[in-house]
Amino acid sequence: MSEERASLNFLEHIIEEDLQTGYEKAQLRFRFPPEPNGYLHIGHASSICLNFGLGLKYGAPVNLRFDDTNPAKEEQEFVDAIKRDVEWLGFSWDTERYASDYFDQLYDWAVLLIKGGKAYIDSQSSEEMADQKGTPTEAGTESPFRNRSVDENLKLFEEMKAGKFEEGTHVLRAKIDMTSSNMLMRDPIMYRILHKAHHRTNTDWCIYPMYDWTHGESDYIEQVSHSFCTLEFAMHRELYNWFLDQVYEENRMRPKQREFARRNLSHTVVSKRKLAKLVESGVVSSWDDPRMPTISGLRRRGYTPESIRNFADTIGIAKRENLIDVSLLEFHVRDHLNKIAPRVMGVLNPLKVVLTNYPEGEEEWLEAENNPGDENAGSRKVPFSRELYIEKEDFKEEANRKFFRLKLGGEVRLKNGYIIRAESCTKDTNGNIIEVQCTYDPKSKSGSGSEESLRKVKGTLHWVSIAHALKAEVRLYDRLFTDESPDTHKDKDFMDFVNPESLEVITGYLEPSLKDAQIEDRVQFQRLGYFCVDPDSTAEKIVFNKTVGLRDTWAKITQKD
């Protein structure tokens, strides 16, 4: 009813304009075209959300197309990982395609170009060709093979295909313009010889088409209406169109390439080469290490697909350089987890508390809300007894009134339990506090409705009963890089900015309800943050990853002082 006109990004404006000038809505079709040479990362996630989001918005099909034209780098393993990641993000593709599906068609079209005098076989080395290419400010020079006869070109191309030549001896080039101000138009290579097995076509081919020759033609074959790619391909558009011109037939959909700025996330890197280096050098354990910006890493870290989609939606899409602060991504995962993650109690840095007036050997099970923001989340029981753990940070012998926690002579409420008062504490020989002796008010039990239970005390602490606590490995993560843009420094390598303290492994003491937690379960450790169960967990030892901390205004206050 009160429908607000949603603001459109510039790509949606282009689509809307096309819709008004002749395109039918039913003709709209998009694609997400990864090369299966590595794992998808947060940058791909933005592109996936863009293309599939457009598909959802316009009711248009979106193909998942693997750009698999380089058998030297591509593997089935990556195809499988990519499909799993796209599905995990919550999208479904119309059809699964491969550029390699089109090798025959591409070959036939290439023959057509040769026959039309638009392509030729060059038999120089790549160095010689590079020399003739010119520079951005100087025109190139023509290859001595540029004017080979059509028949000779045809014969050589056939022999290339038949495997008669070594790698590097011949290539097929488009005959365009060696003086173009666009370097890509200076007779670009269409095919090269590669005696390598392809993960799908095996050894059927020993010539493989290059990206530029493949991409637009694949869009055309699939009748993609809008082909969106990142800005570094802007210069390729002219070539994309030139190749399309060679095969385009009237009345068919002519795909349109448009470019958007890749979205950069602060405090990380996303190039496959750099991510691979992090894995190889042992900085992280694997491609799905929870510190990695890969989709599989984010998943293992505890991110939800919703949070990633919301992130992609709010950062939008444009053409200017950007650096998006990772805190925005963290905001979205908190925002979603706050709604869905059950609250539990766990102590990560334990300090023993003894309730001196609580009977020894006694225990009781207290009612605890699973999520105060969600009535339907229900409740659970947590055990309470004479000896408890609280966080070390939650006790001080003396503190000013800004410290809403436990201090000698002060009171505090134990979440879901009783109000306690710190009476004394004991220290080890080094002066470290190792135990706090407290008394509790038996009438102050949470939810009992008694006058005492309604008393307001400043400060509520989480806790866990020592006798009942579940020991768990807890992995705490910090940013992988200390610099917000580690790979943009001219004089420094991105590896120089690796944060040596990005991982801390500790033992946590958790409430026993967590005993049956399953891998990928997500919970909030109250007052600490969101955590999820890592796949490394076993029946004997449960492992939690910290996804993200809660917003911490106390930390800001202490920092200021």
Next chain:
RNA sequence: UGGCCUAUGGUGUAAUUGGCAACACAGCUGGUUUUGGUCCAGUCGUUCUAGGUUCGAGUCCUAGUAGGCCAACCA
């Protein structure tokens, strides 16, 4: 001594296409709260520069400045 692209708060994106510069995050203030969480209210602050067109310019024009991209048998 080239070509292409870009320029809006600390960050990211909008602006009904020439008509009151908005939204989210971050920051700051306060309120609620048995999580120093959540939630609520308020606040902060911007159209790269110089000209021009116009009743009116973030938007159009001219010049400049700054940044990014382009010379792989990679994608």
